[in-house]
Amino acid sequence: MYQYDDFDDAQVRARAAEFRDQVQRRLNGELSEEEFRPLRLQNGLYLQLHAYMLRVAIPYGTLNSKQLHQLAYIADKFDKGYGHFTTRQNIQYNWPRLIDTPDILDALADVEMHAVQTSGNCIRNVTTDHFAGAAQDEIIDARPHAELIRQWSTFHPEFAWLPRKFKIAISGSRLDRAALKWHDIALQAKISDSGEIGFEVFVGGGMGRTPVIAQSIRDFIPEHLTLGYLEAILRVYNIQGRRDNKYKARIKILVTEMGVDAFRAAVETEWQNAKGQESRDQSIDAPVAELARLKGFFEPPLLDVQPDSNDQITARTEKDFLFKSWLDNNVAAHKQDGYRIVTISLKPHSGINGGVNCDVNGGINGGIAGDATSEQMRLIADLAKKYSQDELRVSHEQNLILPHVPLAALIDIYDLLAKEGLATPNAGLLTDMIVCPGLDYCSLANARSIPLSQKITMHFDDMVRLQNIGELKVKISGCINSCGHHHAGHIGILGVDKKGVENYQLLLGGSGAEDASRAQILGPSMDEGAVIGALEKILSLYLSERTDQERFLDTVRRIGVQPFKETVYAD
């Protein structure tokens, strides 16, 4: 993975010093809260319901063990002993004190990490496929490009005061595991007919209050010209994006209002003008040698030859149902024989591993989706170092990934994970939910999402049943800001406020994959108690209607939402 040079180190250190100065000026009254707010946001520091929340960047979701150990240390020293992994591959701490945040940024800089631009009206963390570098369907590993874009966007002086936040995703695989089409800009890697590496460029996707799926504005941009083209998009957006209404300020609104053809033309014009006026020394693109240098950090690891079958595993699967489930659901094929990609589910069931679960909330069963204690982080870091080339990933589905695991290590890993409540075999199944923090933490929420997710998990704590249902992506948002991605859920659940009572609206048929689609509202909202009953009816219909190997999403698309609406609301 990428390693900082002195330039990178100096950047994060200077930034940490800048922030320390800003906090000082806030604490001594020189800066009002109104003035301090945009500054702290550009370092990922939110003020939430109960406390500050710090969002630490994990660039394109890639971490090594030293970094994860440091995140565990920060959780223990400055927080309540846990962290929360997010839908943009970052980590959040819910309880830092303002006065400690400069020390936290220094501690992050010590391991080549930061909280730069994880909030604010600027370019946010560039996210990618959490299986990058390991996936069988990989075209290229897009992370060198993600790193190039990260550096270009970091402290970009022109784009720090955009109309609104800006999210870029990039993928180098055929299957879309990065929810590309839900981003402001998405780059999908492809190889041209002449063998050149480049990207198709999509613009204007987003969730929030107005879900929109990104549209293609350029079929192919060569990899060495990508930065200049991105800059043209950002400049058009910065100049023409709406600033009159916070809820109409994303680029998706600009693209919709201009029309995609006019938008594309504006970007082309700006891009051509920039190229026409660049001097030899000030190209709008990075030197070719720089991309080559970055690719050097992402060479495929040298994995020694390993057999692709294992008798102990076979024997164990015959007598250990949960282990077999874990193999089936949480262990994915790797591009190299003898290796696997392991998904560590941070969506525990209560009692599923002999009563051990990550009870971060002091006794509430079912855990909190996406949370990990410092102890769990340390275990995972050690597993990554010992078994996975000292590398792990954060997925936007709020799980952790060990990307390069030899088959022969799976049993040891499973047993070690199980001791810490990390071996829940539910990856991709109903209880592997994306859940926003909701009203328990967030000042924007209308409803709590965590308790509902826990109730759903406890109700469906039955691996036989879950596997029979099969792939089912449930996504819960506590308000229409959609941080839980409910628009992209096979089943989406949206928390609303109905005359002061928390209510939930169900949606069906969304997708964040290459077949991106918006979920459709099922019907009127219901209170929390009614949600499980509604889910039961929905699943019952699915199981009776599905043909062949249809996933839930496929059945919904085939028969439509209406039959589901009828069964849920028939009374």
Next chain:
Amino acid sequence: MLISLSGKEAGQFDDYTPDNQTQDQAILVSLHDFGHARRHTSHTSAALIGLSVDGDTPFDEISNVLSSVAASVAMIQINFPTFMDGRGFSLAALIRRSGFTGELRASGPLMPDQGWHLVRCGFDTLLLEKPERAAAFEASVARFAFAYQKTYRDTAPIPVRRHSAAEHSETAS
């Protein structure tokens, strides 16, 4: 109060007053009044002109003026309506890209922490609303030794520095 961010000194311009047709110092005139000023001052072609524009002005309107008056626009002042409205930064970048080498001045309720944003987008000077913040602006300008992006100030961006032989000894300290 005017301060310099880039080292270039701020020029002195008097606000253009339409009644006074014999202004012979440098005049500061809004884009809106420019046509009038051009027609009615006897010195427009000789005097130094400072052009005052709002941050949301389309660049094309400014470039029309620049190309029509050739060398006499000595200063362009971009007025930021709020510190959150970042259009002025793109406008500055476009003005510099078009070849303007005169003084680029920022005005408006900007935050000191935007000092380095201003300088890298090509601004030279700043019309301060709160003079007590001058030192904080200057501190911001000096905050980062190097930049990842190309900037107007001729500083090679970090990706270029990494691959230029002469720079290998000059890593940031």
